Amino acid sequence: MTNSTLQLGAEPIAARKPAAEVRLEGVGKRYGKVTAVKPLDLVIEAGSLVTLLGPSGCGKTTLLRMIAGLEQPTDGRLLIGGRDVTHLPPGERDVSMVFQSYALFPHMTIAQNVAFGLISGGMAKDAALAKADLALDQVGLPGLGGRLPSELSGGQQQRVAVARALVLEPSVLLFDEPLSNLDARLRRRMREEIRDLQQRLGVTVVYVTHDQSEALAVADKIVVMRNSEIAQIGSPRELYQQPANTFVASFMGECNNVKADLADVAGGRGRLTLGSSQVLTAVPDGLEQGQVDVAIRPEAVRVLPKDSGCLQGVVSHATYMGSCIEYEIETDIGGLFVVCGDIAGMRAKGDPVGLDFVASGIAVVRP
Incomplete structure (x- = not known):
């Protein structure tokens, strides 16, 4: 065993006393x-x-x-x-x-x-x-x-x-x-x-x-x-x-803060329109339909060929990070920061792309 590894079999020295609330x-x-x-x-x-x-x-x-x-x-x-x-x-x-x-x-x-x-x-x-x-x-x-x-x-x-x-x-x-x-x-x-x-x-x-x-x-x-x-x-x-507001969403990791339309709110869920896509998502209590703030995680955006997906965009910046590519993409709903695992298919600045979304990385938040 090296000094960088804890002794998993060692008898806990603090086991005699119960933990406290x-x-x-x-x-x-x-x-x-x-x-x-x-x-x-x-x-x-x-x-x-x-x-x-x-x-x-x-x-x-x-x-x-x-x-x-x-x-x-x-x-x-x-x-x-x-x-x-x-x-x-x-x-x-x-x-x-x-x-x-x-x-x-x-x-x-x-x-x-x-x-x-x-x-x-x-x-x-x-x-x-x-x-x-x-x-x-x-x-x-x-x-x-x-x-x-x-x-x-x-x-x-x-x-x-x-x-x-x-x-x-x-x-x-x-x-x-x-x-x-x-x-x-x-x-x-x-x-x-x-x-x-x-x-x-x-x-x-x-x-x-x-x-x-x-x-x-x-x-x-x-x-x-x-x-x-x-x-x-x-x-x-x-x-x-499920961050409660834009501050928590941004502080808990990279996040795209955009505006989107929310409709059909019922039972704590609603239908969110992003480009031509409609995503079912959880809605905070008391939030009504209309324009809302949305947090989109970078990994929740899929980069596709031009004219594919629900939203079109243009790559404004592309950075090779070894295990992934980081993109900044300009779209009709604003600039999006995107993390993509397709290393071989790296796009260049100025390339047109299509985008789609993974619902699990999208949350309606309070301002």
């Missing part, structure tokens, strides 16, 4: 006249991994810090495992946090870094170091306890930070953009390992990120935040395929 009831945060988080309600189920996703300044990190006890709410109350912890300090909440910077002590060995919280809490040094070794085994770093942080790669240091949090056996584990300092390839591998570790331990995880691909990859549920409040909550599939 996190419940926020009207929780908000103000700094004078500035509102960082508008009062909101949120339930994070025990044993689930929930991602707080949104742009910088939307309130997601402030919300995480309130759960951790590093910030005090100015409104509402916060419960962990059914216990009101609103005014308790971080050390009495049974949570551990993995920070963006990792914050490892450079003069301490890896084992000493991991054991630091246990020793500070009164555990005997030998016992704490033994637990630290188990925690390092759990995150795929066996035998590295004697090294210094400077002797490890960025990905290994990230695992050390996770081990330091896990060794405290928390009911809730908090991550504050833990992969932002890693390169793209390592981020992809580490997010898979974090997800695998969470599922094996069954611990409740609240995970902050601004990277939608990271959120889609790890989360049971995603909380999309905007302007200090919740924009939408749902599973990764729900948010990608």
Whole structure:
């Protein structure tokens, strides 16, 4: 086994303590006249991994810090495992946090870094170091306890930070953009390992990120935040395929925002006209027929020969991406960004094309 692989057969070090539900009831945060988080309600189920996703300044990190006890709410109350912890300090909440910077002590060995919280809490040094070794085994770093942080790669240091949090056996584990300092390839591998570790331990995880691909990859549920409040909550599939509004649609990945005509609205569904094509699609509650906003995913557009399909267009830009071609195509309903897997049939700038649509990638949204 290499250090880049977690020990799937290892005995979970945090299995002795059940995961806890996190419940926020009207929780908000103000700094004078500035509102960082508008009062909101949120339930994070025990044993689930929930991602707080949104742009910088939307309130997601402030919300995480309130759960951790590093910030005090100015409104509402916060419960962990059914216990009101609103005014308790971080050390009495049974949570551990993995920070963006990792914050490892450079003069301490890896084992000493991991054991630091246990020793500070009164555990005997030998016992704490033994637990630290188990925690390092759990995150795929066996035998590295004697090294210094400077002797490890960025990905290994990230695992050390996770081990330091896990060794405290928390009911809730908090991550504050833990992969932002890693390169793209390592981020992809580490997010898979974090997800695998969470599922094996069954611990409740609240995970902050601004990277939608990271959120889609790890989360049971995603909380999309905007302007200090919740924009939408749902599973990764729900948010990608059925965004509530244009902001969520655009933030959850590449998206074409166009206008289209909606008719025959009944039972939460309606008939959408795109070019000469009519697509049956879900309709948000209370939305009536007429011109509506539509989100079309790039992979939901099929590129066909000229005079085929339901809509005609002209390629304005074509980019070879290795596994696919990215097109920008001008049409009567506006410019469309399209991802096409037909590498051999790559069109050039100025080529006329026909287009058709896959209904599963189209959603009627609110502005």
